[in-house]
Amino acid sequence: MVHDPRLSAPLLHWFAASRRALPWRDGHDPYRVWLSEVMLQQTQMERGVDYFLRFTRRFPDLASLAAADEAEVLRLWEGLGYYRRARNLHLAARLMVERHGGRVPDDREALRALPGVGDYTAGAVLAIAYNRDEPAVDANAERVLARLHDVADSPRDAKGRRLFRELALGITPPGRAREAVQAVMELGALVCTPRAPRCEACPLSGECRALAAGVVLERPVLPGQARVTPIGMGTAVIRHRGLVFVQRRLDRGVWGGLWEFPGGQMEPGEHPRDTARREVREETGFEVEIRDKLAVIRHAYTRYRVTMHAFLAGFPEDSDPPEPVLTAAQEWRWTSLEGLAGLTLPAPMRELAQAMARDPRFAG
DNA sequence: CAGGCGTGGTT
DNA sequence: TAACCAAGCCT
Numbered sequence: 001m002v003h004d005p006r007l008s009a010p011l012l013h014w015f016a017a018s019r020r021a022l023p024w025r026d027g028h029d030p031y032r033v034w035l036s037e038v039m040l041q042q043t044q045m046e047r048g049v050d051y052f053l054r055f056t057r058r059f060p061d062l063a064s065l066a067a068a069d070e071a072e073v074l075r076l077w078e079g080l081g082y083y084r085r086a087r088n089l090h091l092a093a094r095l096m097v098e099r100h101g102g103r104v105p106d107d108r109e110a111l112r113a114l115p116g117v118g119d120y121t122a123g124a125v126l127a128i129a130y131n132r133d134e135p136a137v138d139a140n141a142e143r144v145l146a147r148l149h150d151v152a153d154s155p156r157d158a159k160g161r162r163l164f165r166e167l168a169l170g171i172t173p174p175g176r177a178r179e180a181v182q183a184v185m186e187l188g189a190l191v192c193t194p195r196a197p198r199c200e201a202c203p204l205s206g207e208c209r210a211l212a213a214g215v216v217l218e219r220p221v222l223p224g225q226a227r228v229t230p231i232g233m234g235t236a237v238i239r240h241r242g243l244v245f246v247q248r249r250l251d252r253g254v255w256g257g258l259w260e261f262p263g264g265q266m267e268p269g270e271h272p273r274d275t276a277r278r279e280v281r282e283e284t285g286f287e288v289e290i291r292d293k294l295a296v297i298r299h300a301y302t303r304y305r306v307t308m309h310a311f312l313a314g315f316p317e318d319s320d321p322p323e324p325v326l327t328a329a330q331e332w333r334w335t336s337l338e339g340l341a342g343l344t345l346p347a348p349m350r351e352l353a354q355a356m357a358r359d360p361r362f363a364g
Numbered sequence: 365c366a367g368g369c370g371t372g373g374t375t
Numbered sequence: 376t377a378a379c380c381a382a383g384c385c386t
Contacts, residue, residue, distance in 0.1 A: 087370065
């Protein structure tokens with residue numbers, strides 16, 4: 001598609017006046033652009049700011065990140081979710097040191113070969129860091145473009161993706177991709193929002209074909225959401241001589257590589273106490289006594305809504321624990337409550353740890 | 365291609 | 376409040 005200045009001119013004018021001040025917009029260092037783009041994948045802008053500031057304070061450049069321990073990278077990522085991103089980020093940093101002389105590459109093929117860099121992130125780095133005329137189509141851009149051009153095709157299949165990349169280039173003046181890519185996303189985030197778009201404040205409302213057709217809320221055409229499945233979990237905080245047992249999950253699957261208290265999903269009709277005891281046996285080989293109820297933690301992730309029942313547990317008559325036989329984890333440790341601060345825990349496990357820190361049964 | 369992969373904000 | 380949604384990637 002040919003670039004259309006009737007669209008890009010008002011867009012860039014609006015962006016110059018409306019852009020938010022964000023830490024990664026302070027210059028366009030490719031390392032910081034790449035880091036921010038990975039951090040913001042499926043993550044709302046505002047939530048990324050504090051993480052970005054802490055991350056860049058500790059790892060100001062590619063070399064410092066590449067030299068870090070994965071455990072420290074994960075710890076800085078705790079709470080952001082999609083933890084595979086953090087491990088891929090660290091791996092990609094080391095690959096860039098090995099293959100690209102410690103620089104973020106400036107060609108699409110090399111970027112796409114890095115773990116955690118997909119079509120969008122490669123385009124965003126090329127456009128924002130290197131000002132290349134490349135499309136970067138995220139969910140914001142999909143929404144803006146689908147409405148502006150009244151596109152009924154789904155942006156998810158191969159044909160739709162090609163179309164949206166073309167439309168993105170159509171609103172990018174040659175040589176100004178750095179601004180145009182961010183402007184489209186900013187418009188989607190601030191004005192052309194999913195459920196309550198502020199069309200009266202939109203610099204493109206006069207050109208918007210979905211608005212003219214009265215179908216703004218029906219664009220873009222997206223697949224329906226998966227149903228949420230409620231599940232119950234039984235979890236055991238095994239205490240022995242003032243320490244608690246934690247294990248580090250396998251790298252694959254949910255919360256990969258993070259630390260947790262052993263536990264798992266309740267079977268139909270099973271009492272959470274029995275779940276906790278059974279899961280401890282299956283995951284560690286320990287035969288423990290389940291004691292007091294510690295907490296009930298509710299948490300939602302992806303398409304599940306979890307109710308986690310956490311119990312205090314221990315060995316009969318406080319006998320010494322045997323060596324665990326791990327089946328669901330790669331590492332184990334007995335730790336003090338203070339020691340938990342240095343480990344990376346999933347959100348519900350961190351909430352449980354904080355509940356324990358407040359609990360008089362754990363005093364002293 | 366479809367579905368797994370986190371978490372918290374918005375409506 | 377339950378549902379929707381977010382600067383997507385990987386298998």
